[in-house]
Amino acid sequence: MFISFSWRRVAPYVLFLTVAATTGQASAAGSPGLKIVAANYPLAYFAERLAGARARVVLPVPTGADPAFWQPSAETVGEMQKADLILLNGAGYEKWLPQVSLPRLRLANTSLAFRNAYLRIENAVVHSHGPGGRHAHEGSAFTTWLDFDQAGKQAQAVADAIVRKRPEWKSVVTGNLKPLLDDLAGLDAEMKQTVAADFRRPLLASHPVYQYLARRYGLNLKSVHWEPDEMPPAAEWSALRGLRANHSARWMIWEAQPAREIAAKLKTMGIESVVFDPCANRPEDGDFLTVMKRNMEELKTAYR
């Protein structure tokens, strides 16, 4: 009876203290929260892991679309203007950037630290128009995060950008950065170990998006320009035969599972298909880490 009476009197105070403590913690954790817009999924993943529930991370690219070739609408740009932080991949990834108005002070180019290591795209198209005369639309390879060392630097840049916006989150973000960098370092080591089995093994890529992967891990890789769901025309098949004359690859790396008829036709040429998803957009299941681990397992089959 005595205990019950005491609880009834004490309970409101306990409740008040609990609420006050929770509010205090939320405040210390850095409320108000941060709205972060990421230009691709790897950056969104890094931001989610670093800031956790404190930030609302938005990837404005629709599901299934390739962020590298996505064009934001005026409404989307309007929403992006309201963000506290806009994470860019850099290396020419955001082709829409010269066509939109965004607050420069809230942009963070995550690959700026290694801009001198950008890979230039060869065979840029040369054309002529306007007062500038003949010129080429040159650019850089942009799937920078497939070099997991570079991905680590991008994660670091994301952490720095978040801390710049919310200095009070520094200890939390730094604490979350360490395991993220460890995970990326683990992928880097595993990738090196996989490729070390046979450095010279010739490989084909269905799309020119694996430049940084090839450079970092020493892949003997040549690329065609095919889509997984589009049967390449006869000229492309003949070009592939020509390519194989000097590069006898038995494996082709795809961004996504190729159409059955394409895979079958490749098989008749003695080429097996393996998927290495760059994971530029949010995956249907899992996250960046699980997709990359899956990629690694797939790639291992090409090195057996």
Place this chain on the structure above:
Amino acid sequence: MQHDFYLAWRYLRHNKIRSLILAACLAMITALPQALHRLLDEAERWMSARAEATPLLVGAQGSAADLVLNALYFTDAPAFISMGEADRIAATGWADPLPVYARFRVRGLPLVGVTTDYFEFRGLAPAEGVLPALLGDCVLGAEAAERLKLAPGDVLPTTPENVFDLAGVHPLKLKVVGILAKSHVPDDRAVFVDLQTAWVIEGLGHGHETGPGAGRADAAFAPLSGDVSAYTEITPDNLASFHFHGDPADFPISAVIAVPRDVRSAALLRGRYPDSEAKTQIVRPLDVTRSLLQNIFRIGALFDAILLPLGAAALLMVALVFALSLRLRQREIETIHLIGCSPLTVVRLMAAEIALIALGAGTLGLVLVQAVRAGAAEFVRHFVIA
């Protein structure tokens, strides 16, 4: 005494036009210096407020006053610097750079290229529509919208720098997407575009035809037929094809507003621009504005110097008018004597008249000063600041 004032009042009422003119002249003489100083004070307040809200300004070497007037009041830009300057300031980490490119005019109003950070910095928000989102969008200041009679959804073609340059860059059809709320600053009279849109207007960026009816102009490029009304238009069809050649760091801007993190950062940043031989300079707009205002105060002192003898001359004229009026009223004064009034009564009557006129002039002067005080802010905003 009461009778003296009654008679004086009746006399002034009988000669109301003359009395009113006298009172108005005296009121003007007393109110003018005060009104002038009130206007100068108001101008100083507004100019200082705009300058105070702009901590540091980086621009081309040359006249600091021209640089401040261009960046704050969008006057003609004396010289340009490159966008790389803004990047260099950002790289120091000491200040947030806000590039401003106030080079062009559209139908007589300044066309200012900024980034969306500028609107937040100046506290400008759209009263109608939205801020520019895509290349080719523009947002109008409140007065600019009134003057151009445009609303969101309308189109505003830019004015070519040289209409005889047929080989030059075609004017760009800007899409009005918003109108800013009135802020009573020079931003009210400006047309704002994104910095990149300003570079397209200059011809540093361009698009490609992507289909019939889409592309660089809605009218054919036909300089041979004398059609100089061809426009560049950015449409959803050709937006993705717009691009820039060259390094944007080399593209021109007229100034960078630098917002330092703290006093130490400001000092460090200012230390970066010590060389008068350099191509760029850093100025504190408040210092430059104060120097400009000192010149205005010199003009104020000059006005005082002119008004003082002018006022004295006017008072002498008023005294002369009184003296002459006394001579004209000689018969009237004699009549007052004849009906038995002493000479002192005549003096008292005259004094009462002067007192009543002075009272009327003082009241009128007070009303004038109050009217100037009430309208000074709007007058200064309209004729001095804008």
